Amino acid sequence: MKPTPVGIDIAKMVFQVHYVDEETGEIVNRPIKRQKFLEHFVNRSPCLIGIEACGGAHHWARELTKMGHQVKLMPAKYVKAFNIRNKNDAADARAIWLAVQQPGKPVAVKTEMQQAMLALHRMRQQLVKFRTMQINSLRGLLTEYGEVMSKGRAALDGAIPNVLARISERLPAVLVDTLREQWNGLAKLDEQIAAIERRMREWVKQDPAVKAISEIPGVGLLTATAAVATMGDAKVFRSGREFAAWAGLVPRQSGSGGKVNLHGISKRGDTYLRTLLIHGARAVLSHAKDAGPWIEEMRRRRPANVVIVALANKMARMIWAILAHDRPYQRDYVSRKPA
Template structure:
């Protein structure tokens, strides 16, 4: 149970005894259980976390290089491609007026980016190997906008899909449904709640954006939405639909069908 939910049951002072009592009170309340993940799913989540950390380090190192060289009047573009293209000439210019120890250190930092790239590529290669062995990952990879990262993260994060009663419940778990406020029988809907797994939610939204911007035929549902609503709203709506589709494919253990239409039983 998240600590923020236990806090409501903590009375007066906060210490170990009061926290234990608050946890005991909280677990007595009716709540929804969490699906137990397999060791393979936990291992895949660990790969995602390590990859995310490596990319964070790589971005920090790129920004650090750009910032240090900017102090000497060498301004470069923000992208990695712009850095790789400009930095050899930059080193050639600044090497004439900066100490050798500084130039050598900057070169080491730049060469370290290639090592980080290799580590990220190795993790992605292991993810592709798991995709070949896991039927669920292969099934949801057929959904437009669901790539290697989204497919493996969805299966690993979800655990047992039967733990969710519907696709909407899974979408709510990752915070991609409207936040609600209201009183007196009136419910007001706002932007998405942004609760749950922010990493998976980010992957789904980026995947939805790629479908809308790059797909030749995003589909009649998307085209109709684009005529009525702003682009970013449609992107989030498509991400929500992708999350529901992922749950349906995994919960019913069937391959993705592009033109499939669900029908309520009579």
């Protein structure tokens, strides 16, 4: 029996539900309070439930799946195409109901462990951003008093003790003490970042998937954990090429009349994961003693940044192949289609 399609626009306290009653043909579009949301679906026959992939969507998808319903998470930009008039909860729920009945690739529902790892990544990223802001703020404030320092954390740590000693002779003590406190606060941020990375390493020891893709050159702790947590289920993607395209590591296309023009990378998908893959590829090209004939040949005929993105694309494909086929990394492995 074909499951009944249902569109749900989730929110903080009130959810909007849209479906067509199979028995009466009545179009139902009504709000449901958060406390009674799961109660509404607990005794219903299996439904095909569409939800936008936004905050809280993975939690509700897991809860509805436990009840036997089929949940399809969709990117918001795909749903937007079906909302042709005013934007409100009722119209959004109807647009989701229309979108869930269309063929398309859903967003993989993440486990709680995968979401926990992504939460660690987001908190670490925020702390790194705070640390960078603090360093730039200190350098900028000291420039106002004629003290110019080189870029980078090492340059700041090496120069700031002498700088503070010099300006303490001519500036108020309240300012000098505050600047010193802000500089000492960088060490606390370092400790918090190191603690998060230590917890990530503990997860690497427990997760065989993260351990497997960590063998790929250029895939370190951050890239491995972020890839496994962001991807969800690798089998959602049909091929490594599709995963690389989802990560935004393929050219944008434009054209008409049968002529297709290729541009820079599309930058679709997860920006954080794409950034880690590109930085990993850059590290391989900078430090690897033997990058391989494929890289050396491309270096002779392509600019450096093009080679870096091409290697990042290849790394993404290898990550998918290892996770989807459950096989270890092999340096000289050659993929061949079955005869």
